Amino acid sequence: MRTPSGKHIVSFDEDEIAFLNALNAILPAVPDFRLAVRRAVAEAVQVIPFDAFAVLRPLRGVVTLTVYAIGAPSQPFLAAVRAELEAAAGLAPGPESGVEVEVVELPGEARAEHAVGIGSSHVCGPEDLPSFRCGIFAATPRSIQRKHALLLTMVATWLRSYHAFSEAYRQMEEMSFTDPLTGCLNRRKFLEESEREMERVRRYGYDLCLGVIDVDNLKQVNDQHGHPAGDALLKALGEAFGRRLRKVDVFARYGGDEFVVLLPHTPVAGAVLALSRVMAAARDLLTEREHGRLGFSASAGVSAFRKGDDLDGLLKRADDALYAAKRSGRGTVVVGE
DSSP states (O other), rough: OOOSSSSSOOOOOHHHHHHHTTTGGGOOOOOOOHHOOOHHHHTTTSSSSSEEEEEEETTTTTEEEEEEEESOOOOHHHHHHHHHHHHHTOOOSGGEEEEEEEEEEEESOOSTOOSOSSSSEEOOOHHHTTTOOOEESSSSOOOOHHHHHHHHHHHHHHHHHHHHHHHHHHHHHHHHBBBBTOBBHHHHHHHHHHHHHHHHHHHHHHEEEEEEEEEETTHHHHHHHHHHHHHHHHHHHHHHHHHTTTSSSEEEEEEEEEEEEEEOOOOOOHHHHHHHHHHHHOOOOOOOOGGSOOOOOEEEEEEOOOOOOOOOHHHHHHHHHHHHHHHSSOEEEHHHH
């Protein structure tokens, strides 16, 4: 419809207005961008005709493309969606773009399962962030009306704002449980994760060990080379230790020059082996740092969960074992009694 001045007027139906009003009501209680998009797409498909809804966004240094498709889409259809969004964002096409692609299948009869390309589409996004783009795609030539494009623009603006909010929340949450120097978990988060793990151990009865690792000569390093050298050493050790441990292990800087690690599903022999690898990481780091000019070593104590244990008891036995390791010559692993 046009006004006498020639301008277009877009009128929305009641269900389309209800959809816009519902956007804020579908937000998760805890900020979660992926869940918010999934809920928004489930609502949007009721008022906008599409076979896939795609979101291209920057995420921690990587651009990700998530395609929410009704049923299982064909590979040619996905490739065409990717190419159109990458072009809209000014990215190099194909694998060279570095875009990570994820497909989320939504309930419903797949209409793009055998599609050889895109029949109709519309892509939009905020001009201040070219790498954030939203698009609706139909496998067959289907009418995407002006009001559908306007609805998508409104959804894209809403998602852009929510994305910024959820990322800020994630960063604040991450800062609350991350040690600022080493990037490891901090003491508070370690205690939280450990209490949860011990509840599971009490329920299911699997092996659990705890290791305490201490840098033997940090004071001398600080005295001889300054605190920046000591801080750099702790950071490098935290990274080296973390690389030698599993993803399921709970590894943290406990305070000062002390690190702790909780090892689920690990008997004592396995814990000693894991901590020995950590000690080897310290020795390897020694040879890498200025031809060994920074003299240091690390010692470790290990304790195994016993029936009736609490976290304090597990920590105390590991700590006692750590000091036994230091007395025995340092650079070793000792198991607590």
